[in-house]
Amino acid sequence: MNIENIKARKSVRTYNEENISPEILEKIGEFIKKADNPFNIPIELRLLDANEHRLSSPVIIGAKKYVAGKYKKQINGEVAFGYSFEKFVLYATEIGLGTVWIAGTMDRKAFESAMDIKEGEIMPAVTPIGYKADKRSIRENIMRKAIKADSRINFDKLFFKNDFNTALNENEAGKWLIPLQMVRWAPSGVNRQPWRVVVEGDKIYFYEKRTKGYERDNVGDAQKIDLGIALCHFDIATREIGLKGHFYQDNPNIATPENTEYIATFGLGK
Known part of the structure; x- marks a missing residue:
């Protein structure tokens, strides 16, 4: 891949x-x-x-x-x-x-x-x-149109610098630009795009931004599955461009917005 x-x-x-x-x-x-x-x-x-x-x-x-x-x-x-x-x-x-x-x-x-x-x-x-x-x-054309399958949330609404108060734009993303672009284009349930990412130097913090009213049932938290898709895209992209790192569990000291949950950290050299 x-x-x-x-x-x-x-x-x-x-x-x-x-x-x-x-x-x-x-x-x-x-x-x-x-x-x-x-x-x-x-x-x-x-x-x-x-x-x-x-x-x-x-x-x-x-x-x-x-x-x-x-x-x-x-x-x-x-x-x-x-x-x-x-x-x-x-x-x-x-x-x-x-x-x-x-x-x-x-x-x-x-x-x-x-x-x-x-x-x-x-x-x-x-x-x-x-x-x-x-x-x-x-039927498929109607479905794609209904969920706006080919559209994505703006880059600076998904990705942040150091905390959730400072938006990250593409010009500031540096070495992380391509991996973050691959996260942005990941598929998600009803195209909700529930991932949020905070970039802090050589650490990348992944969060789930839960959609209000999004039901959880006996298949688990579907939006956490979407986060797994995003992590997969990020991992593939970092490996291809030569950024060597790993995912791990951390305890980032970052205030989170409502309905936002920490998922995992990617760090270089870990």
Whole structure:
């Protein structure tokens, strides 16, 4: 995975009838065995056949294969899942397959049965995999327009310098500019973009800005999953441009706005 995969990847809800070759399916099977994340939380991903398991989603057309994931409920589980699952999504992009994160609009009972969900386990999301159709369906075009899928919150509303009172603009971002741009373009549930980031020298603090009225249900805090996606993008970008660092838990002495929760720190040389 690289920055070009992040830039190229778009949600695909309409697929053609072309089958994925056994060779590609084998590559996917090998990749999903290595679903890692900075929190070292085990994430199990499975390749599922839509016909065999009777899998469906009212927003998906033409998908024959899905990848779903699960984990045992625990602290940072949602963030870890978001990181690991997005890493697969970007791998799928790299090998020419379309994907889209689906958390609610699916036959959840069928997917959970196919994933053999046990007590204490959570299956937050799935994605179809396949080759995108030449044209999007009318339904997909309506959905993309409704959530403004190709728009993003302004850079200086997402990223801050030293504290939440000082906005960071792109001209001041320095070595962090490209990784932060990749965070900004990360996908999120209903395009809410709940990540907020404070840059303090060689430390980057990631926060979740919870959306008011955003429901939490038995799949966990969906917006923490979005933070995991953002961390994945940031990590890939820093590695590609040669910034060597790691994610870890910290206790930043930064006053936070309402409904804002610290998630993780990225530090150089850690």
